Amino acid sequence: MTKACNYPKMLVLLSFQLVFLSLSLLSAGPARALVFLDKESTECVKCHESSVDPSVPQKVCHSGLCDHPVGVDYAELTSGNPGLVKPLALNPAIKFSGNMIGCTTCHVPYTNQYEHKTLADKRKNPSMPDPMLSVDNTESALCTACHLK
Numbered sequence: 001m002t003k004a005c006n007y008p009k010m011l012v013l014l015s016f017q018l019v020f021l022s023l024s025l026l027s028a029g030p031a032r033a034l035v036f037l038d039k040e041s042t043e044c045v046k047c048h049e050s051s052v053d054p055s056v057p058q059k060v061c062h063s064g065l066c067d068h069p070v071g072v073d074y075a076e077l078t079s080g081n082p083g084l085v086k087p088l089a090l091n092p093a094i095k096f097s098g099n100m101i102g103c104t105t106c107h108v109p110y111t112n113q114y115e116h117k118t119l120a121d122k123r124k125n126p127s128m129p130d131p132m133l134s135v136d137n138t139e140s141a142l143c144t145a146c147h148l149k
Helices: 009-027 039-047 074-079 116-123 138-144
Strands: 059-062 065-069
Touching: none
Parallel strands: none
Antiparallel strands: 059 065
16 A cells, blocks of 8 residues: 555645746747646656755755756757757657646656555665666666657
């Protein structure tokens, strides 16, 4: 049995949506679109709120670095960045909500087949690829699925 979060779901959803909305308004120019997390990412943030740093809008944090975009259009990013793989050339395991980057772009969403505790337990086995990643990251394969350099 998995451990449930202790946060009221609607309160957490509303608070994170408001944080992203207000930070988008404060930190982005008028031409930037407002940021909203997709449904799956919102579910992730309910329990993994430390992955979102409100002082760094549109970014998620991994291993102390808050440098990966979330809630932004990947196709739009590739149009001005030759260091990114074009959307049509991406590994099919890389998923977007619409065209937006979210948690499940890189991570396996939890389902009845892949529930949190099972994945977390399998993750402890260093001889296996990380089951929580959508692409095996051996030799940075997950990163290079989108990043050319």
